Amino acid sequence: MIRGIRGATTVENDKEEEILLKTKELLGEMVKENSIHLDDIASIFISATPDLKEVFPAKALRKMEGWTYVPVVCMQELDIQGAIKKCIRVMMHVNTSQKPEAIIHVYQERAVSLRPDLKK
Template sequence: MIRGVRGAVTVTEDSNEEVLRETARLVTEMARANDINPDTIASVIISTTTDISSAFPARAVRNLDGWTFVPVMCTHEMNVPGALEKCIRLLMHVNTEKPQKDIQHIYLNNAVQLRPDLVK
């Protein structure tokens, strides 16, 4: 069965280094928290707010050990007034037998305000 695993992280500045570092940290934490092996991933969709343009976050995923062949796509979030700025959101489609209630969605830095009900 395929489950969606959500995550988000914010960056303090739109720099290549920070976008890649924080994206890798988010993906690594999502995988760790949910016992995800890259071979079980069907696809990953990454969106960024429009104020992030220095790097493709997908590059951070592809550079992780064992993640080279995971299908990853980047896009931009809707530009809604008052929305959280400098935010990278991720949706990972994973083959797992875990019930939906046991999936741990990960929100880091200021992104914890997106889903405080899911932050532990």
């Protein structure tokens, strides 16, 4: 069965190096916390808020060893008044037998405020 694993992080600056580092850290923690094997990843959607313009966050994935064939798409997050700024969100679609309540969603930096109900 395919299940979605959510994750989000924020950056302080719209700088390529920082965006790529934080995205890589987020993806790594999502994989680690859920014991994911790369072959089990069906696809990944990555969105960024409109104030991040220096680089596609998905570029981080392309620099990670073994991730060459993981399908990924980047998109812009909705520009909602009062929403968290400089935020990168990930939806990872994974083949797993885990129950929905066993999935560990990962929120880092200021993004921890997005889903406090999912904090483990």
